[in-house]
Amino acid sequence: MRAAVLRRTGATAPYAASRPLAIETVQLQPPGRGEVRVRVRAAGLCHSDLSVIDGSRPRPLPMLLGHEATGEVVELGEGVSGLRLGDQVVFSFVPMCGHCDPCACGRPVLCEAGAAANAAGTLLDGGARLRDADDAPLHHHLGVSGFAEYAVVSGHSAVRIDADLPPSIAALFGCAVMTGVGAVVNTAGVRPGESVAVFGLGGVGLSALLGAAACSAWPLVAVDVVPDKLALARELGASHCIDARTGDVAAQVREATGGGVDHAIETAGDERVLAAAYAATRRGGCTVTVGLPAPDRMFSVPAVGLVAEERTVKGSYMGSAVPRRDIPRYIALHRAGRLPVERLLTHTLALDDINAGFDRLASGEAIRQVVLFD
Ligand SMILES: [Zn+2]
Ligand SMILES: [Zn+2]
Helix, strand or coil, X not given: CEEEXXXXXXXXXXXXXXXXXXXXXXXXXXXXXXXXXXXXXXXXXXXXXXHHHCCCCCCCXXXXXXXXXXXXXXXXXXCCCCCCCCCEEEECCCCCCCCCHHHHCCCHHHCHHHHHHHHHCCCCCCCXXXXXXXXXXXXXXXXXXXXXXXXXXXXXXXXXXXCCCXXXXXXXXXXXXXXXXXXXXXXXXXCCCCCEEEECCCHHHHHHHHHHHHCCCCCEEEEECCHHHHHHHHHCCCCEEEECCCCCHHHHHHHHCCCCEEXXXXXXXCHHHHHHHHXXXXXXXXXXXXXXXXXXXXXXXXXXXXXXXXXXXXXXXXXXXXXXXXXXXXXXXXXXXCCCHHHHEEEEXXXXXXXXXXXXXXXXXXXXEEEECC
């Protein structure tokens, strides 16, 4: 099958010329016990793929990238339960073993076996099903590797969805929507009438904005440096849009909200943005960080404020999601018109054009782009 493989990091932009992702013919072995083979219909380009490409998020190489995708189950390994041939699925980029302590505590995003497999670049049980044309092994990306015509994944990495959702939309629920809406609903626990500011308006940030609007957050502040993204945020329900290139952003948020927001959601993956988000919260406010800074970046705050002002800072991975609960719920909200995630889809493209797509993502020209497979 044809697939996009990353063999080394640090390619120079533009990627359309340096082509860090090579479109190769690779081998996919049949699904093992508990695994399924999925014909991939659509796969989204996410900033965390870009962070692997540019080396700021180190992963074992070579690796077949892509972690936000959807497709149809076409082969079942032994012992798979809860999935049938022909099912449409969205992948969850943390597989959930269902047995470890975090899984038992209802926090499958923190699954210990899933985290170990993702760090090693394998499927949940430690196996790998990908080999290149020379029969050398390739690593899986977050148990998904969606930039390919087919994927073999753990059955615990797949969530069945409605069959009639367009693949270009369905794919977005695998990362952008689950992460952004989940940060608001699960991690922050936003209630109607509470104020929210979203820092960074990529696919995850705009999904957080949509989630906050669906929760009737108000005021609802959007912060970015790209005017087109701010204009889109306004259309999607933001009450205030702040261009972060102009002046003290935190002061502007506090001004717009009468002293600071109840919840600041940071999605930029930059500790300086996180500091601004924290400074934009009110006394008692909560800062939720969703972005992924490089591993050597540090974040510091006045320690006394955590006590004397009851401020909190919370990390949110994959929207603190329970994927089998949340993906169907968010799709139902989308169908009801309450989560217009189709507004985030700016481009569809062929696998051959994926490097140019990452140029558009890096420049801020695109929000969400989806590779479509025939
Ligand atoms: Zn992602
Ligand atoms: Zn687990």
